[in-house]
Amino acid sequence: MTRFTSPRVSAYAALAASGLVAGLALGRVEPVALAAPFALALVAAAMAGREPHISARLSLERERAIEGDEVTATIELSTDAARLELLPVLPEELATEDGAAQAVHLRPKEERTIELTLRCERWGALSVGPLLVRARDPLAFRSWEAAVGEPQLLRVYPREETLRSLVAPLETQVFAGNQVSRVRGEGIEFADLRAWQPGDRIRRVNWRASALRGELWVNEQHPERNTDVVLFLDTFAEVRAEGRSTHDRAVRAAATLAHVYLQRKDRVALVGFGGYLSWILPQSGAKQLYAIADTLLTSDIVHSFAIRGVDVLPPRTLPPKALVLALTPLLDDRTAAALLDLRARGYDLIVVEVSPVEIVTPEPGSRLELPHRLWRLSREALRWRYEQVGVPVVLWRDDEPLAAPLEEVNAFRHLARPA
């Protein structure tokens, strides 16, 4: 423990010495009488100078939570200090009702348990602790400070949104799944009628159509297949202000999409494309959901000047015929170029633009209105570039649910068939 002495101890020593010297010099007793209480205070300070015993342990109610949850942190404490101040080191993503700092007094050998309710304000892999403690003697002449207890890890997963429909990929994979394929084969959904050919099963014969035409006709179906979905998260840049952030929303959207696509038995991959590159190869199942969620927790905006393209990604991260869902604020040219490169390679690409415009809207009449307008025009020009190559770009505004841009993509696909 580190010991600190109050600055008034040296001040009292100087006052006591001054009083005694003044008493001698002036030949009067009053300065000595003035000095006496301060000398007595010095004696009290020195007698209370024993280092206190402090034992503290911090534990969390659970290791995992979801944004908005409340988690109880428990502090088990014993000390013989006259006053002990406790301050658990909390990340800014966690909030407490009345503040985390507390001062307590315990009798010798008494143990106390203090519970703190932590509210998870934002997702992340958070470290709670250690405990910063400060012990003081009764008159606070001396204090001792130390950090005790081990930090505890708390994983706060992003809050998910409710999605009723998803964007269906243009092409499916070869494994069975929940997505009705565009191709024809063995399945449930009716696709078409065709004339009977040798080898067709008898149960596929459509007897009503055969009776009308006077020859055998058979039903064709769309098979149910799985799809590959790549969630492309732009981590080059973000806009953050007043507790709102484009990256936070993108991560929440990625977690939601991963959950829903994996529920449909699709394979989902994750690419964090930015200053720090991260990826998870496409897989299906609950294990993949946890892998993606854990990777999302550690994703952060890392500024970098490195010129990066999709070439740096392992080829297996981007399987053929995969649906690439890009979540980007469209702030960095490298992301824009990489997405156009993906489209040129034939991927089924959808760009969800996590709009930063509402976060940085200038005051009406301010000088920033003109540059803000120019910035919005440049963003529209970029969207036009995407639309020219057949990539739907949907705007996801700050106050909209994620379902809104996805519905917009579905509408776009009904009206315009991508090249």
Added chain:
Amino acid sequence: MTAAALATAAYGGVLAVAFTRDGSVAAELAPGAALGTLFLLFALARGGVLLGFALWLAGASYVAGIVAAGHAVDATAPVVALLLLLCGELAAWSLDERPWILAGDLLEWRRGAALGGLALAGLVVSALILALSAVPAGHGLFWTALGAAAAVGVAGTAAALAGR
């Protein structure tokens, strides 16, 4: 806030006693008293070593006042000493309190009791010193032995405390 107000009041009490000892030197004492008050207010707002200077200036003003007043022993010296000590302790208390730290009333009472005990002991010691000063020198073996024991006690206490 309460502790800071009480500290300021105690400081004002010391200055009032200093100014009432001899009215003729009030003008000479005023600059030092004003500077000391400024130091105290600054220390209450920001902390630091200025508190010691403020206390020293108040004590010096009082001593100057009684020296100007004459040779008679001032019986209010223990009270002035008590007020100075209370001023220092209450100012330190107000600086130690942090509004964002949750502390129960029990802690406040404990510190208040400790401060009260120290103040009372300081008052007693100060009054004792004043009373013992009235004992005439060379008044017998008992007083000589007591004085020698006190001197040895002070030296021993200082040595013991320095070793901590």
